[in-house]
Amino acid sequence: MNHVLCGLAANAALPSELVDRLIAVADADVAAVLAARADLSHAQAVALASRVVESAVPLAYQGRLTVADIDPAAQPRAALALLEEGVGGPEWARLFAADPVVERREKLAACPGLPPDVVEMLAADSHMSVVAEFALWATPDVATRLAGHRHAEVRRAVAANEATPPTVLAALISGEGLHPAQRCVVCDREEPPFVHDPKCSRLDCDLLPGASCDGSHESTVHDMLVAAVRNPATPVAAVVGLAGHPSMLLRWALAARSDLPPEVCARLAVDPAPGVRADLAENPAIDDGLIRALADDRDHNVQRRLAHHPHVPLDVLTRLAGMTTIGTTLLPRIAAASPSEVRELAQSPNPAARMLVAQRRDLPAEIRDALATDSDAKVVKAVAPHPGLPASQLRAMVDRQGVRVIAKVAANPDATPALREYLTRHEPRAQKAFREIARHPNATAPALLACLADHRAKPVAAGHPALPPLVVAELLTDRDGRVAEAAAANRSLPHAVMADLLPGGPSF
Known part of the structure; x- marks a missing residue:
């Protein structure tokens, strides 16, 4: 990587004529930086895409290139980027739907607004990964149809799709009205029963550790259930029965749902897995009683997450602040504190309470000034960045x-x-x-x-425009590439020096 040229490519003060010169010599690293320039003209974007083919993709995503600038046969990734942005005619979609490269059909499957004939081609694709990707973004009617697909991986994708109708998501969990899946990613590769060795040494193996199939496609079905539980479109009535499921991952996913009834929250609050209790601790669905119960949890992460609960009582919060490391962050409950609560916290004999309120940046001047003279360093540290x-x-x-x-x-x-x-x-x-x-x-x-x-x-200072130009120029030869790159990106760098940095000018 040429750090100086990469820095120069990012320099906001680089004149347009020098941008042209830089495009003419750009490699992949420099092109990636140039493609992000806000002042890049359409002509420069076209020239850059011609110079470094890979740069056409980010330029297409940013709308710097048009359909007229892209040849889908020569620049398929850029053409797919335009299709993903909703640009490009149906002929491009048909071209990629029949493309022999699976990865391109997968990319197409995530694009919006595809013509009906392309939808049918993708839904019936011979490669499961294409259909699964399509199912992840499918419209409600297509997702409904794919919920009964013979491959369990496609059903898992349907379960993750938030456009899937709630009744279909409930059916995926219960299995009612659906024929059992016939294949999964495990039995596609291995003869059941099979459990994938977590320490598998095969370089060509892409199965997840512990993936298994005994003929019921259990690991993929499990992943489908997790996806359905995490999907906010799934009715809560369809998932509450999973609170006692032996899978920790399922219970963990359930604990994050904000629509859980009180009895399910109570059951998850005593779950043996700390991660389940930690996610529940931050869940707005839990009531005051459960908040106070979880405050006594001995797991540090449960306590920390409970401190971030939007409705945690202030007395519980101040106790938690003295028991666990919360960090320098404005907690939701502190941000929502009333003026009287702010005053109460600022005058608390507990320095942990004063530190919490000191994180606010809208404190009345008298409270801010009082905290600035606090005897506790942590309180002073918290209020120090306060404006005014x-x-x-x-x-x-x-x-x-x-x-x-x-x-x-x-x-x-x-x-x-x-x-x-x-x-x-x-x-x-x-x-x-x-x-x-x-x-x-x-x-x-x-x-x-x-x-x-x-x-x-030093790398931060090297990019500051208040640094004297002569010093910036000297830093271009610094042994630390980050410093040289920051100096080259410094907008106070003289234009003559910028020009000299380009091939053909004096070297530094």
Whole structure:
């Protein structure tokens, strides 16, 4: 990879004539970056697709290429991309429906608005994977027809399709009104009974670990049930009976459904699998009683997920905050807290409660300022990025709490240039602060020069437009490819230097 040319291809200030020169020498890496340019003209898109065939696909998805620009025989992937975007005539669809390459028919099967004759061709395709892909995106009437397909993998795809009618999804679970499937991906390859060795060493084997078939196609049928449970179109009455199923994966999928009745939630709350209980803990379907019961769960992930429940009582939430690591995130219940609740949390003797409310960025000034002077570093760290804090108060935070809060102070949108320069001189150093300073839109040249001394902040600083142009040019030869690429992408790079970077100009 030529990091400098890739960076140049991403440079928003690259003049159009230099874009043309870059297209003329682009390889696959550079073309991938050029294809994402917002200012690429239609003529440049056509030239790029001609230079690097692979780039035609993203250009087609972005609408930069039209039907007139694509030859489906020579550029099938780009033509399929247009069909997927709903562009391209029925003749293209018919061409790919009869294509001998299975992967192309699979791609076509996911395209919308196909003509009726192509729909029939795909539904009757000789290759199961094509029909399964088609079933995943089929319209309700076609999905209904494919629910009775002889291959269990096609039925699994129908079960995952949200356009499948609820009555059909219920039938896939119960089996009522459907003939048993005759084939599956396992017995297509092996003679039943067969269980795929999880440690299979065959390089050409694509069966999943543990896939099995004893003649009832059990592993594919199991996957079909999981897909149906996860499908929001499946009636809840059809899935509640699976709460006691021996398959943990089925119970896990069930625990995430937001339409579960209370008795099913209660049963899943004592499930032996922590993952099932964790998904249930964040489920809006559980009531206050179950929330409080799950708060006593000893599994860390259950507690963490419960903290993200939108209706968790504040007393439970503050207790959870003291028991488990929630992270620096604004929890839904805190975001929805009323003004009186915000005041109560901010004045709580529990620092965990104050830390939770400090994550809000719409706090009244008096509450924000009180939290900024909190004695607990975690509370100060949480409120430090809050907009509106004056530079004097931000500096006072650093003077009191030191390296524990510097990175968050550096991320404050109102941090002044002088404050950021002060943070770069702080001892002991806080490496995370340099990265925050380097990405700050208002960072000054002195602060950015200091960031270049930190190996993690250097690639970020190299791309900042406030960095002096001469320094940016020097970084083009940096041994770290990420730094050189960021410098080449820096819009403050002089146009003359950009031109020299292209083949034919002086080398760096």
